[in-house]
Amino acid sequence: xxxxxxxxxxxxxxxxxxxxxxxxxxxxxxxxxxxxxxxxxxxxxxxxxxxxxxxxxxxxxxxxxxxxxxxxxxxxxxxxxxxxxxxxxxxxxxxxxxxxxxxxxxxxxxxxxxxxxxxxxxxxxxxxxxxxxxxxxxxxxxxxxxxxxxxxxxxxxxxxxxxxxxxxxxxxxxxxxxxxxxxxxxxxxxxxxxxxxxxxxxxxx
Numbered sequence: 001x002x003x004x005x006x007x008x009x010x011x012x013x014x015x016x017x018x019x020x021x022x023x024x025x026x027x028x029x030x031x032x033x034x035x036x037x038x039x040x041x042x043x044x045x046x047x048x049x050x051x052x053x054x055x056x057x058x059x060x061x062x063x064x065x066x067x068x069x070x071x072x073x074x075x076x077x078x079x080x081x082x083x084x085x086x087x088x089x090x091x092x093x094x095x096x097x098x099x100x101x102x103x104x105x106x107x108x109x110x111x112x113x114x115x116x117x118x119x120x121x122x123x124x125x126x127x128x129x130x131x132x133x134x135x136x137x138x139x140x141x142x143x144x145x146x147x148x149x150x151x152x153x154x155x156x157x158x159x160x161x162x163x164x165x166x167x168x169x170x171x172x173x174x175x176x177x178x179x180x181x182x183x184x185x186x187x188x189x190x191x192x193x194x195x196x197x198x199x200x201x202x203x204x205x
Contacts, residue, residue, distance in 0.1 A: 007089060011171070012096035015132070020152060020172035022162060026136060027085060032166050034078035036138035039108045039189045042068050048110055064115030065181070069107045070191070082106075082191065086134070090195045093132060101131050106193035111148065117181035119153065122174040122194065130174040130194040137164040138189040148184030152177055164188055 007023075014021035027035075042048050048066035070079050086104055094101045111117075122133045135150060142148075142165045149161035150170060154177075161182070162170055172179070174194060181188075 007092045009096065012093070015093070015097065015171065015173065019176050020160075020170070023169040023171070025167050026169035027082060027167065029167065031078050031081050032138060033140070034076070035082060035136075035191065036140070036166070036189055038076055038078060039068075039110055039138060042108065043110050048108065051109070061118045061120035063117040063181075065109045065111045065117060067107045067109050067192075069105070082136070086193055089134075090132075093195065099131060100197060101195040102197040104193050104195050106191055109190050109192050111181065111184060111188040113185050113187065114183050116183040119151075119178050119180040121178050128175055129196050131197070132195040133172055133174045133177075134193045134195070135164075135170045136191045136193070137166055137168045137170075138191070139164050140166045142166065146184050146186050146188075147182055148186075148188040149182045151180045151182055153179065164190060 011021055011023065039048075043066065048068050051063055051065050051067045070083065075083070083104070083106065086106065090101050090104055093099075122130050139148075142163060144163060148164050150164065152160045152162070152172065154160070162168070164184075
C-alpha cells in the first residue's frame with residue numbers, strides 16, 4: 001500500500017487481519033540515501049559486527065548479516081529522522097492495536113553476496129517482548145534478479161516474497177510470522193527494528 005504521513009488505518013487493518021503489511025515511501029529518498037551511505041560507511045570502516053543468534057528456534061536458524069545498533073555512537077541526522085518516524089508509527093500502532101509498545105530497538109543489517117538468514121521467529125523461546133517487527137530497505141535500483149527477498153511464511157498458504165527495494169518498510173507481528181532472508185548476488189542493506197513490550201493484540205479469526 002502507498003501511504004504518506006499521517007499513517008493510514010489500512011496499516012492497522014492489515015496487521016490485524018493478515019499479521020503483516022508494507023508501507024512504501026516510509027522516508028523521503030534523500031534520508032533513505034543518507035542511511036544507506038551510513039551503512040556503507042560503517043562497513044568500509046569495519047564498524048559492523050557479524051550477528052549472532054541468541055537462542056535457536058526449532059528450525060535452528062543461521063544468519064550471515066553484519067550489524068550495528070543505531071545510537072551506539074550517537075545518531076546521524078538520517079538516523080534521528082528514521083527513529084522519529086518509527087516512533088510515530090509505534091504510537092499509532094499502539095493506539096490502533098490497543099497494546100502498549102513502550103520503545104523501539106533498531107540496527108543496520110548488511111548481507112554480503114551469498115549471505116542470508118534462515119527461517120525463524122523474532123520471539124525465540126518464551127520471550128514475547130517484541131510485538132511488531134519492521135524492516136526498512138536501503139537498496140536503490142534493486143532488481144528481482146539480484147535475489148535477497150524477505151520470505152514470509154504462513155500456515156496453510158504459500159510463502160510471500162518481498163523484494164528489498166529502497167524506501168519500503170515491512171511490518172509483521174513478531175510472535176506469529178516466521179520469515180527468512182534469501183541470499184542475494186549483491187550487497188543487501190536494511191534497518192531491522194522491533195517495537196517492544198505489552199500484551200499481544202487480539203486477532204480476527
